[in-house]
Amino acid sequence: MIDLNQTDWAIQSSEDSNGVIIDVRTDMEVEEGKIPGAIQYNIQYSSQFMAQIKSLDPEKNYYVYCRSGGRSVQACMLMNAVGIKNTYNLLDGISAWTGNLE
Numbered sequence: 001m002i003d004l005n006q007t008d009w010a011i012q013s014s015e016d017s018n019g020v021i022i023d024v025r026t027d028m029e030v031e032e033g034k035i036p037g038a039i040q041y042n043i044q045y046s047s048q049f050m051a052q053i054k055s056l057d058p059e060k061n062y063y064v065y066c067r068s069g070g071r072s073v074q075a076c077m078l079m080n081a082v083g084i085k086n087t088y089n090l091l092d093g094i095s096a097w098t099g100n101l102e
Helices: 006-015 027-031 046-054 070-081
Strands: 002-004 019-023 061-065 086-090
Touching (some): 006 086, 046 070
16 A cells, blocks of 8 residues: 555546546545545445455556545555555545545
């Protein structure tokens, strides 16, 4: 897992043709807006979350975020534990995001 600040995370994720953006927040949080192109995998549903990440392509790069950066760190560690090598955590989460939301 690599922690990236907002600027680096935004640039790297937008330029990465092998990248996937993962939002690990709850449904209610996602309703408030999400980073464009993000796929939601709610980490609070632990068994479902584990099944979802185990099905991911381990050769892709995953850009992970939550509200403030805590759950995304946990998600990145779990992803690394199941064999996904390249995970990038958004420091301070979406609460510090100044980019577009959908």
